[in-house]
Amino acid sequence: MPAFLFKRFVNAAGVMLAVAFLAFLTFRFVGDPVELMLNEQASQQQRDELRTRLGLDKGFVLQFATFVGNAVRGDFGISYRNQQEVFTLIAERFPATFELVLVATFLSLAVGIPLGVYTAIKRDSLLAKALQFISVLGVSLPSFALGILFILVFSVNLQWLPAFGRGEVVQIGWWSTGFLTASGRKALILPGITLSLFQITLVMRLVRAEMLETMRTDFIRFARARGLPSRAVHFRHALRNCLMPVITVTGLQIGNLIAFALVTETVFQWPGMGMLFVQAVTFVDIPVMAAYLIVVSFIFVSLNTLVDLTYAWVDPRLREDALSGGANAR
Amino acid sequence: MKKAWLLAAVAAFALNGAVEAKTLKWGSAREIASLDPYSFGETFTLSVLNHVYEGLVRYTGDLKIEPALAESWETVTPTTWRFKLRQGVKFHNGNPFTADDVIASLQRVTHDTSPLKGNLPAYKSSKKIDDYTVEIEVNGPYPLLLNDLTNIFVFDKEWMEANNSLLPTDSGKGVKGYATDNANGTGPFKVESRRADSKTIFAKNPSWWDKPQHNIDVIEFIPITSSSTRVAAMLSGEIDFTNVAPLQDLPRLTASSEVKVLQTNELRSVFFAFNLTDKLVESDVKDKNPFKDIKVREALYRAIDIDAVQKRAMRGLSRNTGALVAPAIPGYEPSQDQRLPFDLNGAKKLLADAGYPNGFSFVMNCQSDSLVNEEEFCQAVAAMWSRAGLKPNLSLAPRSQQAPKRVKGDFDLISFGWANEPMIDAYSLLVQVLRSKSGTGGVFNWGNWGDSRIDALTDKAGVELDTPKRIEMMKEALKIAKAEHLFIPLHQQPMAWAMRNTMASTVQASDNKPRLWLTMMK
Numbered sequence: 001m002p003a004f005l006f007k008r009f010v011n012a013a014g015v016m017l018a019v020a021f022l023a024f025l026t027f028r029f030v031g032d033p034v035e036l037m038l039n040e041q042a043s044q045q046q047r048d049e050l051r052t053r054l055g056l057d058k059g060f061v062l063q064f065a066t067f068v069g070n071a072v073r074g075d076f077g078i079s080y081r082n083q084q085e086v087f088t089l090i091a092e093r094f095p096a097t098f099e100l101v102l103v104a105t106f107l108s109l110a111v112g113i114p115l116g117v118y119t120a121i122k123r124d125s126l127l128a129k130a131l132q133f134i135s136v137l138g139v140s141l142p143s144f145a146l147g148i149l150f151i152l153v154f155s156v157n158l159q160w161l162p163a164f165g166r167g168e169v170v171q172i173g174w175w176s177t178g179f180l181t182a183s184g185r186k187a188l189i190l191p192g193i194t195l196s197l198f199q200i201t202l203v204m205r206l207v208r209a210e211m212l213e214t215m216r217t218d219f220i221r222f223a224r225a226r227g228l229p230s231r232a233v234h235f236r237h238a239l240r241n242c243l244m245p246v247i248t249v250t251g252l253q254i255g256n257l258i259a260f261a262l263v264t265e266t267v268f269q270w271p272g273m274g275m276l277f278v279q280a281v282t283f284v285d286i287p288v289m290a291a292y293l294i295v296v297s298f299i300f301v302s303l304n305t306l307v308d309l310t311y312a313w314v315d316p317r318l319r320e321d322a323l324s325g326g327a328n329a330r
Numbered sequence: 331m332k333k334a335w336l337l338a339a340v341a342a343f344a345l346n347g348a349v350e351a352k353t354l355k356w357g358s359a360r361e362i363a364s365l366d367p368y369s370f371g372e373t374f375t376l377s378v379l380n381h382v383y384e385g386l387v388r389y390t391g392d393l394k395i396e397p398a399l400a401e402s403w404e405t406v407t408p409t410t411w412r413f414k415l416r417q418g419v420k421f422h423n424g425n426p427f428t429a430d431d432v433i434a435s436l437q438r439v440t441h442d443t444s445p446l447k448g449n450l451p452a453y454k455s456s457k458k459i460d461d462y463t464v465e466i467e468v469n470g471p472y473p474l475l476l477n478d479l480t481n482i483f484v485f486d487k488e489w490m491e492a493n494n495s496l497l498p499t500d501s502g503k504g505v506k507g508y509a510t511d512n513a514n515g516t517g518p519f520k521v522e523s524r525r526a527d528s529k530t531i532f533a534k535n536p537s538w539w540d541k542p543q544h545n546i547d548v549i550e551f552i553p554i555t556s557s558s559t560r561v562a563a564m565l566s567g568e569i570d571f572t573n574v575a576p577l578q579d580l581p582r583l584t585a586s587s588e589v590k591v592l593q594t595n596e597l598r599s600v601f602f603a604f605n606l607t608d609k610l611v612e613s614d615v616k617d618k619n620p621f622k623d624i625k626v627r628e629a630l631y632r633a634i635d636i637d638a639v640q641k642r643a644m645r646g647l648s649r650n651t652g653a654l655v656a657p658a659i660p661g662y663e664p665s666q667d668q669r670l671p672f673d674l675n676g677a678k679k680l681l682a683d684a685g686y687p688n689g690f691s692f693v694m695n696c697q698s699d700s701l702v703n704e705e706e707f708c709q710a711v712a713a714m715w716s717r718a719g720l721k722p723n724l725s726l727a728p729r730s731q732q733a734p735k736r737v738k739g740d741f742d743l744i745s746f747g748w749a750n751e752p753m754i755d756a757y758s759l760l761v762q763v764l765r766s767k768s769g770t771g772g773v774f775n776w777g778n779w780g781d782s783r784i785d786a787l788t789d790k791a792g793v794e795l796d797t798p799k800r801i802e803m804m805k806e807a808l809k810i811a812k813a814e815h816l817f818i819p820l821h822q823q824p825m826a827w828a829m830r831n832t833m834a835s836t837v838q839a840s841d842n843k844p845r846l847w848l849t850m851m852k
Contacts, residue, residue: 156562
C-alpha cells in the first residue's frame with residue numbers, strides 16, 4: 001500500500017507540472033499584457049521598461065522555472081490587472097463557484113435518479129420515451145443558450161428570479177455564502193439549473209442503464225418470485241445496487257462542473273473562479289490564468305486520486321495491478 | 331454593512347422629510363481594475379473612479395476644461411505652471427486638502443513603476459509655494475498640461491503615509507497596496523463597500539465642495555459582462571443605467587416603454603492604415619510595395635461605398651467622416667471632413683494607371699473584439715475591394731492575437747481606431763500615430779507611414795503655447811496626411827447608453843464617460 005500511495009502522488013505531481021507547462025506554452029500566444037496595462041499615451045520606452053519589470057523579456061524556460069519555483073513556495077505573484085495577490089483573488093471567488101456546483105450536483109441527483117428509475121421501470125411508456133428524447137436535447141443544448149433562455153423567461157417576462165449575480169451574501173470567516181439570505185437562494189436557482197442540466201441527463205442515463213442491467217439478474221427474479229411488492233424490489237434491491245457507480249461518477253464530475261461553471265458564470269455574472277478566469281484571458285492577466293489552471297487541475301487530480309484510493313482500499317486486486325503495470329482489473 | 335447604512339440614510343432623510351434614499355443601479359460592461367486609479371492605465375476605470383477622486387481640473391459635460399481642485403492657474407515661465415488650490419476641501423476621511431497632497435500624488439503617479447506615468451509625459455517636478463499654491467515644472471514648453479491633469483487624481487498624503495501607499499503598486503515585484511481595495515478622495519461619492527465582479531457601492535459625499543447637480547444618494551456599480559444578460563437586466567428593471575447598450579439590441583431596448591436609449595457618436599475615429607515599408611508581408615507583388623503609390627491608396631479609398639457600410643455593417647448608427655479626428659477634437663476642420671466620393675470605375679482606372687490592371691493580393695488585419703462592429707465593416711469593405719479587382723485576404727482574430735502582429739509591422743493593412751483620449755486633442759493622434767518613430771513619438775506608427783512635413787509641424791505644435799497658432803499647425807499636419815491619403819478614413823464609432831424611466835436626465839458627452847454627478851433621478 002505505501003508503494004501504491006507514493007506512486008499515485010508522484011503521478012499527481014507529474015500531471016500538475018504538465019498542466020503548468022502547457023499553460024505556459026499557450027501564454028505565449030494569448031497576447032501582450034503590456035499593451036493593455038498602459039494606455040494610449042505611454043511611450044515605447046515605458047512599454048519596454050514595464051515588460052522588463054514583469055520579466056516578460058526573459059526566455060520561456062526561465063519564466064517557467066521562476067513560476068514553478070514560486071508556486072512551490074505558494075507564491076503565485078499578484079494580478080496584472082487587479083493588483084491583488086492571485087491566491088487571495090481565487091480564494092475569494094472559490095465559495096461562489098463551489099456553492100453553485102453543490103446546488104447543481106444536488107439537483108442532478110435529486111432529479112436524475114428518480115427519472116432514471118422511472119425510465120428503466122416503465123421502459124415502454126410514452127412519458128419514458130419523451131424523457132429519453134428530452135435528455136438527448138439536454139445533452140446537446142449549449143449552456144449559454146439555455147441560460148439566456150431562462151433569463152428571458154424567468155427574469156424579463158415573468159420577473160420571478162434575478163438575471164445576474166449572487167444576491168446578498170453573508171460572510172462567514174473567509175467563506176461567503178448565499179444560502180443564508182432569501183435573495184441569495186433565489187439567485188442560485190437559474191444558474192444552478194443551467195449548470196446541472198447536462199449532469200441530470202448523465203445521471204438519468206446512467207441510472208437507467210444500471211437498473212436495466214440489475215433487473216435482469218437472478219436475485220431480482222428471486223425477489224419477485226418471493227412475492228415481494230414491486231416497489232420493494234425496485235428501490236430496496238435494484239436501486240441500491242446501482243448507486244455505487246452513480247456516486248463515483250458524481251464525485252469525478254465535480255471537477256468537470258467546476259471547470260464547466262465558467263460558461264454559466266459568464267452568462268449569469270456569477271462572481272466565481274470561472275468569471276475570474278474569463279476576465280483574466282481578456283486582459284492577458286498571466287498570473288491569474290496560471291494560478292486558475294493550477295488550482296482547477298489540482299482539484300481534478302485530487303478527486304481522481306481520492307476515487308482511486310477508495311477503490312484500491314475496497315478492492316485489493318487493483319493495487320496489485322497498478323503496481324505490476326496491468327491496466328485491467330478483473 | 332449596507333443595511334445599516336441604508337437605515338442610517340433613511341433615518342437621516344426622514345428628518346429632512348424625504349422618503350427614501352435614491353439608488354442608481356449602474357450596469358457596466360466590465361469591472362474596474364481596482365480602486366486605485368494609478369494601477370492600470372485604462373480610461374474606463376479612471377472614469378468610474380472619477381466619482382470618488384478628482385483632479386486639479388476636469389472636463390465639463392461639453393468637454394471644456396474647468397477648475398476642480400485648483401481654482402485658477404497661470405504660466406509663470408513657459409515651463410512653469412502655478413496652480414492656486416481650492417480652500418476648504420475635505421477628503422472623505424475628513425483630512426483637509428492642501429498642497430502636500432497634490433505633490434505626493436504627482437510623485438506617486440510619475441514614479442517609475444506607475445502604469446500611468448505616460449499620462450503626464452511632460453512632468454519634471456513640482457514644489458509647494460504655500461499650503462494652497464503649487465508649482466509644476468515641465469520638461470519644455472508644453473501646451474497640454476491641463477488636458478493631462480484632468481486624469482491625474484489627488485490622494486490624501488497622510489492617508490497614503492499611514493497605509494504605506496506612497497508608491498504605486500507593482501506587478502513586477504508583486505507589491506500590492508492598500509489603495510487597491512480602499513479609497514479616500516475628495517469627489518462627490520465615497521466608496522461604501524466593494525465586492526469585485528458583483529457590486530461596488532458608492533454613497534453620496536455630503537460634504538462635497540461643489541454644488542451638487544445630482545440627487546443620487548447611492549450608486550450601485552454592477553459589472554455584467556454578458557451583453558444579453560445586461561440587456562435582460564435593463565428590461566427587467568434590475569439596473570437603471572448602462573453605459574454600454576449593445577448596438578444589436580437597441581431596437582429591443584427602444585421598444586420597451588420603460589427604457590430610453592441615448593445614442594450618439596464617440597470621439598473614436600476609425601480608419602484603415604497601410605504598411606508603407608518597402609515590401610508587403612503577404613502579397614503576390616513581391617518586388618515592391620503597391621501601397622507606396624498614392625494612386626493605389628486613392629483607388630482603395632474610392633472603392634469604398636461608405637453609405638452601404640454605414641447602413642449595413644454599422645446599422646445606420648455610425649457617422650461617415652473624411653477627417654481623422656472627431657468634430658469635438660481641437661484640430662478638427664470641417665473642410666477636411668469631405669470624403670472622396672465612391673467611384674468604382676475611377677478606382678479601377680487608378681489601379682490600371684498604377685500598373686495593377688488585375689489588382690493584387692494583400693492581407694487585411696482586423697480584430698474581432700476591439701472596435702464597434704469591426705468584423706462587419708471589415709467584411710463589407712473587403713467585398714467592395716474585391717469588386718474593384720483587388721484580392722484582399724481578411725484575417726480576423728481577437729485583439730490579443732492581432733495586436734502583437736500589428737506592433738511588429740507584420741501586416742499589409744489594418745483597421746485602426748483612435749479616440750485622442752485622455753488628451754482630447756489632435757496632438758495625441760499626431761504624436762503617437764502619425765509621427766515617424768523617434769525617441770518619444772510614433773509609438774503606434776506600426777507601418778512606417780509618416781512624412782517629414784508632418785513630423786516638423788507636430789514637433790512645433792508640441793511646444794507652442796499659443797492655442798490658436800498651435801491648432802493651425804495641427805490642422806496643417808492633418809491636411810498633409812489627408813492629401814497624401816496616408817490613411818483611409820471611415821467613420822466615427824457609434825456609442826449607446828440606456829436608462830430606465832427611474833432616471834430623469836444625464837449628461838452624455840462624446841468621450842463616453844458617465845458623469846453621474848450631473849445625473850438626476852426621478
